[in-house]
Amino acid sequence: xxxxxxxxxxxxxxxxxxxxxxxxxxxxxxxxxxxxxxxxxxxxxxxxxxxxxxxxxxxxxxxxxxxxxxxxxxxxxxxxxxxxxxxxxxxxxxxxxxxxxxxxxxxxxxxxxxxxxxxxxxxxxxxxxxxxxxxxxxxxxxxxxxxxxxxxxxxxxxxxxxxxxxxxxxxxxxxxxxxxxxxxxxxxxxxxxxxxxxxxxxxxxxxxxxxxxxxxxxxxxxx
Numbered sequence: 001x002x003x004x005x006x007x008x009x010x011x012x013x014x015x016x017x018x019x020x021x022x023x024x025x026x027x028x029x030x031x032x033x034x035x036x037x038x039x040x041x042x043x044x045x046x047x048x049x050x051x052x053x054x055x056x057x058x059x060x061x062x063x064x065x066x067x068x069x070x071x072x073x074x075x076x077x078x079x080x081x082x083x084x085x086x087x088x089x090x091x092x093x094x095x096x097x098x099x100x101x102x103x104x105x106x107x108x109x110x111x112x113x114x115x116x117x118x119x120x121x122x123x124x125x126x127x128x129x130x131x132x133x134x135x136x137x138x139x140x141x142x143x144x145x146x147x148x149x150x151x152x153x154x155x156x157x158x159x160x161x162x163x164x165x166x167x168x169x170x171x172x173x174x175x176x177x178x179x180x181x182x183x184x185x186x187x188x189x190x191x192x193x194x195x196x197x198x199x200x201x202x203x204x205x206x207x208x209x210x211x212x213x214x215x216x217x218x219x220x221x222x223x
Contacts, residue, residue, distance in 0.1 A: 032099045037066030038204060040105055040129060041095050045073045045088065047110030054109060054190055061196040067203060071095045071104075073112070081111065085119040092119075092127050103129040105203050109190060110135050110158070113149075120144045131176075132199045134189040143176030148202040150195055152184035177202075 032041065042062065044055045052072035059070055073088050092104050106128055108116035113136025120128050121144060131147040135158045143149055151160035160180045184192045 032069045034099070036068040039069060039099075039101065040067075040103065040203075041069040041071055041099055041101050042067055042105045042107060042203065043071045043073055043088075043092060043095060045106065045108035045112030045116050047112050048077055048079075050109060050112065055107070057191050058107070058196060058199065062200055062203070065200050065204060067200070069099065069101075073115075075115075079111075081115045081118055084115045085122060086124075088115055088119050089122070089124050089127075096127055103127045105129050106131045107199065107203075108133050108136060110186065111137070113137075117144065117147065120146065130203055132202060134195065134199075135186050143178070145176055147176030148179065148198065149176055150179045150181060150189060150198060152186055152189050152192075153180050153182045154184060155186045155189075157186050 033039070044052060044059070046052055046054050052074055055070075055072075062068075062070075071091065073091050075084050075087065078084070095104055096102065104127060106116040106120070108114070108131070113133030116128075116131055117133060117136060117138075119125060120131050125144075128146065131144065133147060133149045135152055135155055136149065137158055138149065138161060151158065153160060161178065179194075179198050181189070181192055181194045181198075184195070189195050
């Protein structure tokens with residue numbers, strides 16, 4: 001059922017995306033702060049027809065919690081994510097070389113999440129510490145163990161995975177973690193408070209990626 005709150009979030013997200021597009025050149029010029037409480041760079045990958053400015057609210061939210069080093073991967077609207085993934089890997093190599101960081105975190109929205117996930121499954125994925133995907137297309141295979149996949153319950157494009165046929169179909173499979181956010185649509189994933197909290201908590205968790213409770217839909221994020 002579509003709620004007024006969900007519609008309002010989608011409209012707000014689309015409006016923010018349109019108004020922030022003139023800031024794209026400012027967003028792409030980042031300075032890295034090695035003294036940041038969480039110095040690991042966060043590489044942001046927008047959706048198919050998106051823009052690096054789509055992540056402005058998430059960047060601010062993460063920066064306030066000590067994650068201040070960002071880089072943006074931009075790409076033209078194209079569907080061959082298998083070819084875009086190595087280009088993302090080249091950017092990660094450049095970021096690590098420029099900053100001295102041994103690895104990065106990835107956050108991808110929609111198609112950008114699919115590009116990032118494909119890279120994580122490649123041999124050169126050793127530089128990726130953690131991956132957060134927001135409404136990214138998925139297939140009936142386990143997600144990478146370092147991934148937190150966040151889906152919107154009211155997403156008309158990428159529905160949340162079914163508990164039986166989704167990415168964690170096998171009871172003994174140890175894949176990534178799945179969060180389903182209620183009263184949220186596809187674009188709302190970029191600004192919903194529950195999404196911001198889950199992404200920040202996952203990226204800030206020390207050591208290995210935190211494990212949620214058992215079950216394919218491990219957490220139904222509170223609104």
